[in-house]
Amino acid sequence: SAVALVGGATARIGDPSGKSAERPMMDEGVLEANLSAIGAQLGKLLRAEVKAPVPAAEGSVAAKAGSVAIVDNMEWYSGMSALEFLRDIGRHARVSTMLSKDSVKSRLGAEDGMSFTEFSYQLLQGWDFAHLNREYGVSVQIGGSDQWGNITAGTDLIRKTNSKGDEGDDSERPKAFGVTFPLLLKADGSKFGKSVDGAIWLDGDKLSPFKFYQAIFATADADVVKFLRMLTFLPLDEVEAIGRSMGEEGYRPNDAQRRLAEEVTRFVHGEEGLQAALAATAALAPGSDTKLDVATLEAIAEDVPSVTLPLDAVQDAPLIEVMVAAGLQPSKSAAKRMVKQGGARVNNAKVNDQDQLVAGDDIIEGRLVLLAAGKKNKVLVRIDA
Numbered sequence: 001s002a003v004a005l006v007g008g009a010t011a012r013i014g015d016p017s018g019k020s021a022e023r024p025m026m027d028e029g030v031l032e033a034n035l036s037a038i039g040a041q042l043g044k045l046l047r048a049e050v051k052a053p054v055p056a057a058e059g060s061v062a063a064k065a066g067s068v069a070i071v072d073n074m075e076w077y078s079g080m081s082a083l084e085f086l087r088d089i090g091r092h093a094r095v096s097t098m099l100s101k102d103s104v105k106s107r108l109g110a111e112d113g114m115s116f117t118e119f120s121y122q123l124l125q126g127w128d129f130a131h132l133n134r135e136y137g138v139s140v141q142i143g144g145s146d147q148w149g150n151i152t153a154g155t156d157l158i159r160k161t162n163s164k165g166d167e168g169d170d171s172e173r174p175k176a177f178g179v180t181f182p183l184l185l186k187a188d189g190s191k192f193g194k195s196v197d198g199a200i201w202l203d204g205d206k207l208s209p210f211k212f213y214q215a216i217f218a219t220a221d222a223d224v225v226k227f228l229r230m231l232t233f234l235p236l237d238e239v240e241a242i243g244r245s246m247g248e249e250g251y252r253p254n255d256a257q258r259r260l261a262e263e264v265t266r267f268v269h270g271e272e273g274l275q276a277a278l279a280a281t282a283a284l285a286p287g288s289d290t291k292l293d294v295a296t297l298e299a300i301a302e303d304v305p306s307v308t309l310p311l312d313a314v315q316d317a318p319l320i321e322v323m324v325a326a327g328l329q330p331s332k333s334a335a336k337r338m339v340k341q342g343g344a345r346v347n348n349a350k351v352n353d354q355d356q357l358v359a360g361d362d363i364i365e366g367r368l369v370l371l372a373a374g375k376k377n378k379v380l381v382r383i384d385a
Contacts, residue, residue, distance in 0.1 A: 103149050306381070311384070
């Protein structure tokens with residue numbers, strides 16, 4: 001069983017790990033919106049419910065085997081006063097140990113130093129572990145490699161506050177372990193994150209499944225095998241086979257990236273999201289004949305030039321005139337040549353007749369038409385009703 005922790009309290013302070021300056025404070029509205037969104041994302045990714053785990057009874061596991069619970073640490077900090085924090089938690093901490101943490105040492109020599117607020121963060125995260133260990137039997141904390149100092153602050157507090165026996169009686173001490181995994185870094189050493197250019201958002205409202213798929217698909221050859229290991233549930237021998245195939249004769253460029261993008265998109269956005277991303281990708285392929293619908297066209301809208309035209313300028317109008325009005329061709333004669341050369345398409349359907357009209361059925365759901373001139377030049381026409 002597992003417990004995922006949302007930092008409703010600690011987000012009001014900010015983790016100094018890996019930061020060269022103090023994080024700006026967020027207002028309550030932004031903070032609450034972020035907490036709600038992160039909780040929903042965790043629930044979706046972990047197939048979990050936002051609820052408290054089952055309290056541990058005499059060493060029993062935190063929750064039903066195989067289950068996942070999501071909790072907010074504001075639950076146990078909202079009623080705790082500063083005096084209670086210092087009395088019940090602070091007295092167990094040793095300043096020398098706190099100063100030795102990498103997140104602290106890296107900041108002490110900086111011009112702005114570190115505030116007491118940030119300095120105390122490790123105790124808050126440490127107490128999260130101690131609280132979950134005592135109340136719900138959580139015995140392992142997992143985090144990124146930059147969280148090691150915060151995790152060991154927790155194991156130290158558990159040892160000092162949750163033991164039942166005498167000081168020297170190890171048999172009565174609760175078991176607590178910390179596990180870290182490497183941060184996700186690109187081949188150039190840069191990391192992924194929302195504060196980094198080109199952030200890959202997990203929320204479909206911030207980054208559509210199509211955009212998400214394309215961002216993962218753009219992974220460099222030097223990174224793709226590592227990302228297959230870290231971000232997918234493919235068997236390791238299959239990942240190694242994919243890696244070997246990249247150097248073999250007959251390997252199709254980007255096959256490994258395609259598999260990575262499919263696996264990660266399916267995990268984050270589900271099978272429906274993956275199929276939408278694949279449909280949009282196919283629709284944008286040069287010379288594509290993929291059947292289109294509104295959802296696919298909306299998915300590619302940000303990647304295709306668009307223009308808004310009135311209905312009477314599109315429906316039952318000569319295609320060559322619509323191509324000019326949409327800015328796809330500079331003149332009617334150029335549009336005619338494009339049709340004659342076989343490069344004109346309406347919703348990916350090839351046009352052979354220079355006198356063809358844009359029929360009402362060509363306007364998908366009365367809203368959108370995708371025009372193409374050649375394999376790569378496309379324009380999405382939106383109908384102004």
